[in-house]
Amino acid sequence: MTVQPKITRGFSACPHDCPSTCALDVEVIDGRTIGRLHGAGDNSYTAGVICAKVARYAERVHSPGRVLHPLKRVGPKGAGEFERISWDEALDIVAERFLAAERDFGPESVWPYYYAGTMGLVMRDGINRLRHVKKYSRQYSTICTALSWAGYIAGTGRLAGTDPREMAKSDCIVLWGTNAVHTQVNVMTHALKARKERGARIVAVDVYMNATMKQADMALLLRPGTDAALACAVMHVLFRDGHADRDYLAQYTDCPDELEAHLKSRTPEWASAITGLPAAEIEAFAALLGERRAAYFRLGYGFARQRNGAVGMHAALSIPAVLGAWRHEGGGALHSNSGIFRWRKTMIEGLDALDASVRQLDQSQIGRVLTGDAEALRHGPPVKAMLIQNTNPVSVAPEQERVKQGFAREDLFVCVHEQFMTETAKMADVVLPATMFLEHDDLYQGGGHQHVLLGPKLVDPPGECCSNHEVICALARRLGAEHPGFSMSARELIDWTLRNTDRGTVEELQASRWLDVQPPFRQAHFLDGFGYEDGRFRFRPDWSRVPMTNAGPMGPWQAMPALPDHWPVIEEADAEHPFRLSTSPARNFLNSTFTETPTSQAKEGGRPEVFVHPDDAAALGIADGERVVLGNRRGEVRLHARVYDGVRRGVLIAESIWPNSAFEDGRGINTLTGADQPAPFGGAAFHDNKVWLSKA
């Protein structure tokens, strides 16, 4: 007789670093095994749809590759030889090494390092409570959002925008520099609904014919880093042809006349020479916008991962202001809604203990920091000890050669708290096993929408896995760090944070699953004014004072153009490096996450590849599938060519981020990317690389 398994349904929120933050229905088999994951049909943004990689999450949760016990390094650094130890022993070692570093080099020699492997507010940001209480070095988080947020906030003064569900009511949706089919599938749900129900047109702007471009009605394939030129020419045509909304401009913007005069010379022909787009395509895009002025600009991260990315973002964002698109339902722009939540995070992050005089190290410059670059260290002590949660810098951070050198330092102590034996974990002295989101409680917020969601614990963790919060509290006890947050449970922290942000209680959220905190229409459309004191959108921002960060301006910020313009500070191709490389996101990986699941690896073709235009391939005698070398002054990587006519000549695309070990000699794609600080507030220009290409 066979016993039928008992399947119950739990709910959760996707914890991954994805603007969609989907509301999930989770099948739980016999109270302990995860089955299929589904998108919640009754959540108005998720609308029943999630990506395939998370739908098959059972493969990740129940993977044989999970780290299940604390481990101590026994072989040489990076050799991957570990032995199992107890939690007490592991935590004692970490505490002892942190206290030793503090005693010998001061608290700033300890650098807790984290990112968004989970976006749960408790599990992601709790590490800062330990940091602030102990006065360890701070982290200036630049790897993802610094460039794009600067460009957006420079214009609007606030990181928010039109309700993403209004996309379904738009007549024209512009997907600019986001490969939504790969990176935030729910955008497509709403955009396709608008096309089906009201004949909306979908425009995509990208540097290769990716899955999103293929679904668009108008696909604008431009040279990397030239988006501002396209935006300027579009605005030139709008002014020229009488499609600028002059009443709106007079009421809501800072200097429309100056902008119009400046754009006189930014013709489609001028932009064509820079972007590589035929002038007729630019004219057609502008004409479409002139007809369909309630256009929805969904502005992605990708086009801002260029050294002129903040300028590009701001230029694209200026188009809906010229159109007056913000006035209309279904019109305006959205990059991120992170500015609407206004959490009180004192308890989670220990903000009451934050000391602004403690140095702040640039996350993207981890290679420079760990190899002792004085500038990157802010002329302070070396980093001697680290705790790493939710990130895999040996794979994802730029200037990988330096990152590896840094982690190989014998005098650097590294503790990595991980779900898998990642390339960063392999470099650690102590590895701690981490829970996954279905195994702990956390609180989530949408980036690309407006929900606050609860993700309660649904199953017990395997082996001896502990949550980030448990590890932080256990270390705090050993390090003598005191804060009320260290003696609260994750659920109590969630409750405290909800109550103190006037969002009810954890019990209420448990009952409702999510809260819709969408600001009212007039506010979301900035119709009561933009985020600056005078209420006006800035065509001419003060780049040194964008209201977004506690860091001062950096990089070549003084040379930034005053008004939207092409800013030629990208890594242009030259004789030595005839190609421009973008490391665009792969569909089945999420940064380096999911590279540990065989299904995702297989669906990505089993090995890293670079897309090369057929004529470029022919000129270099490279056949489809052949081994090639990509290189620049930062290093060389070996992978296979895929000849594809969906890239421009002179442009290469390597969909990322494969493990370094998937490349022939262990050098991953970020060997080629740079960690210089772009203006105005830093960031990593992952898609802005000049390289050479040859047969291997």
Ligand SMILES: Nc1nc2c(c(=O)[nH]1)N[C@H]1C(S)=C(S)[C@@H](COP(=O)(O)OP(=O)(O)OC[C@H]3O[C@@H](n4cnc5c(=O)[nH]c(N)nc54)[C@H](O)[C@@H]3O)O[C@H]1N2
């Ligand atoms: N499947 C999958 N989903 C993901 C991720 C992933 O790795 N894989 N990453 C997650 C994370 S952390 C983030 S931040 C988001 C980011 O998601 P997106 O906002 O989509 O940004 P990117 O993924 O950086 O790149 C988007 C597109 O920008 C293009 N691009 C590169 N340079 C330029 C340019 O100069 N101009 C224009 N117009 N386009 C350019 C790239 O080719 C790519 O197709 O996605 C999240 N979702």
Ligand SMILES: Nc1nc2c(c(=O)[nH]1)N[C@H]1C(S)=C(S)[C@@H](COP(=O)(O)OP(=O)(O)OC[C@H]3O[C@@H](n4cnc5c(=O)[nH]c(N)nc54)[C@H](O)[C@@H]3O)O[C@H]1N2
């Ligand atoms: N070449 C290139 N490089 C890039 C990018 C690119 O487009 N091209 N994109 C960049 C961007 S936008 C980003 S945001 C970064 C992201 O880079 P990362 O922040 O490193 O993101 P992930 O690769 O998803 O790694 C997160 C890690 O966190 C772990 N993790 C998840 N949940 C938990 C948890 O609850 N506890 C603990 N302890 N660990 C957990 C996962 O197992 C995973 O190994 O990569 C950047 N790097």
Ligand code: SF4
């Ligand atoms: S689309 Fe994004 S948020 Fe939704 S399930 Fe997939 S990774 Fe998670």
Ligand SMILES: [Mo]
């Ligand atoms: Mo990101």
